[in-house]
Amino acid sequence: MSEVIKDAIEQEFTTNFEALEKRLNGASALPIHQVRKKAINAFQELGLPTARNEEYKYTDLKKALQKTFDFKAPSPQGKINRETIEECLIPGLDANILIFINGVFSNELSTIISPEDQLTIKDLEAATMEDKELIDNYFAQYANYEHDAFIALNTAFTEHGSFIHIPDNKLVEKPIALYFFNDAQAGKSYNQPRNLFIVGKSSQATFLEVFYTVGKHESFTNIVSEIVVNENANAEYYKIQNNRDTAFHVGTTQVWQARNSQFSAYTFTLNGAMIRNNLNIASDGEGCESHMYGLYLLHGKTHVDNHTEIDHIKPNSFSNELYKGIMEDQSHGVFNGKVYVRQAAQKTNAFQSNKNILLSDQATINSKPQLEIWADDVKCSHGCTTGQLDEEALFYLQSRGVSKERARVLLLYAFAVEVLENVKLEPLKAYLEDLISERLHKDF
Template identity: 55%
Template sequence: MSNSTIKNGLLNQVLVNFEKFEAQLNGTTGNIHGTRKEALETLKTQGFPDTRNEEYKYTNITKALEKKFSFQEEPTTLSLKKEEIEDRFIKGLDAHRLVFINGEFSRDYSDFSEDAGLEIIDLPTAIRSGHEALTAHFGKYADYGKDAFIALNTSLAKNGTFIQVSANKVIDRPICIYYINDTSSNQTYNYARNLILGGENSQATILEVHSDLGAHESFSNVVSEIVVKQRARISHFILQSEQEKGYHVGTTQVVQEKDSYFANYAFTTSGEMIRNNLNIDLIAERCETHMYGLYLLNGKAHVDNHTTVDHQQPNSFSNELYKGIIEDRSRGVFNGKIYVRQAAQKTNAFQSNKNILLSDTAVVNTKPQLEIWADDVKCSHGCTTGQLDEDAMFYLRARGLSKDSARALLLYAFATEVVENVTIQPVKDYLESVISTRLHKDF
């Protein structure tokens, strides 16, 4: 089978799925429906990427999807018990909670309140009501012409979350979105689409937590568009664990206005093939941006983080720290683009990607990509890939620590540099426990 027939196979099934989806809409969607059709047309023209596409050089997700998924979505019988679902909630986290099971919004397990100044609406409800802000912003930032999987999501996303924080409103409780896939009887598909609007001088934290329960594969294709208005502060987390058979292509598309703050945290501890795109446009002056990532990979996990920060105006600051521990036959991919446009004088942009390889068969592909047109800027980038520090190992063992303890302690310390930036204590505790378990740090 040639590459083009493979791609067409996936594409043809997507077209069938779109027709089915359209039939359910009964013409109620207006503008958004138009956007979906345009996205689909783009996808038809451009097709899905193979490894000849520079952006997907190391991550042949199209081939993997073709091979593993039928894309014939069957109605799944949910067999999850209440305890199993609740077990996936972050302990001790007082949050607005939204739960999606196999891509469908579950009102039963969700628990959130719409305080004054905070709107949280599931996507179909928001679309049906013709919500003005949703219509104005939907699909305006994540460019479906640039990435086939943004196009796929834009055309097929049935569900997701619309969040609007009013000007000057500070949301103390994080908004936590759980995507739980019940893969015990079938493969699952989740095309979640989120739109998050942080009003002027507002403040909020949003978490997206992905996990699977069951033996079959899951495919997630999530797009989150986030608008950070003037002086707003938004923090966004993506937590991916318990997904040994998870396939995921997600895009977080962010636009920051003047004097705004945005922080993104991406933590991945499992996944058959994961691709996280993070694109941040700094369209005005004095933006502050933080990008943190940690991937702890074993088995045959494949995790690819592609990030872009685009400094378009002067006096903004961006800082990026991604770290990976890669063992067995797993692979980590990092690509970090920093653009500094000619107008963006006095930009400070820093990037660091550090990896530890724990086996001969573990692989890292890392590529920093800086394109700078302005002349008065401070930019730096660095990437390191190595093994565990032998001198440090000997030092700890010479004090009586077993080889395993010394190894776990050093790896834990390596990971801590990322985790210590998390300020919400229950989330930090959760991450520390996930990391401890993974590193067998049982002391």
């Protein structure tokens, strides 16, 4: 990225921050605003990452930010009609539906079906006034804004988003589905929603984040979700992107796990212009179990960068990671999986696997599975493969009378299913199955 553009964008954000401070008026006395100030300072210190930054080596933000989003002021309130929204909902999924337009929670469009004693759902802005204690205890405690410029930006501009609190000992049966709509009908839009999910001790909940861009213009989302999984709790988290190819997205999911908790993340990326998913898990208690599943099917000029990090801090934990990708056309896939096992984290079992198929000579994959281990009594392994469809398997199917095209689709589908079959929500699984097989038939 040229220095001039970089400086200009950084300056725009600073101007925007001053505007935010004015708008906040009295609310700037809250402790959360001190966090914002620290974060904007951190951002000014860090600057936007360039390709020289190891974490952003393969993801050039120039493409995203040269689209000259106007960062000087917040994007205007969006408006998307109910019909469009309903078309986008996952069919048959009996869930709490939370609708966000340009990052702002819409009460009237949302439907909450779980009983009130099971959970609290509100816009983050309301929570900063009403749930001060929880906000002070949990907000920005896990997503480290001192090291990542995008987390710093999001933290500095925290206003809207969601606050979901599940008290101890509650089993929330209905999934909580958050739909984020970017209104890019009239012009480019950018927004920075912020989520805080707190799952109380021995509770259980399922979260979904789904992203859509409506309209033909570009959109830029910089989202941060912090998920706190307390003792014995079990949380599942799905992130689904089937955006337009005008969507630019940087997202960080920061998870903190306490003793004996379980957490599973499922990331499906099917579309978009430039998508960066950061999934960071701190396994900070004994007996934690963490699962990370990812599937990326890329075509056109889509660029998807999945960065995952699991940090084993305490002993006797388990983590398993499986990320698979199929790259077609001029798409570019990036995978970086970090596994840290700290000195105290003896008896950790950590496994990681990344498998890729390249279908075109213009497609690229950069994979960096990274293991860092400071404890000796552990079992850790990672594997990474890149290749194409097995010629013998293709031949086998053809010899059984399956056409070459169908055999290809079948094998690719089988490749994807290894990730898909782990999805626990049946309607979601069916929906993704449809999406994937449709894509495979159309594009591959």
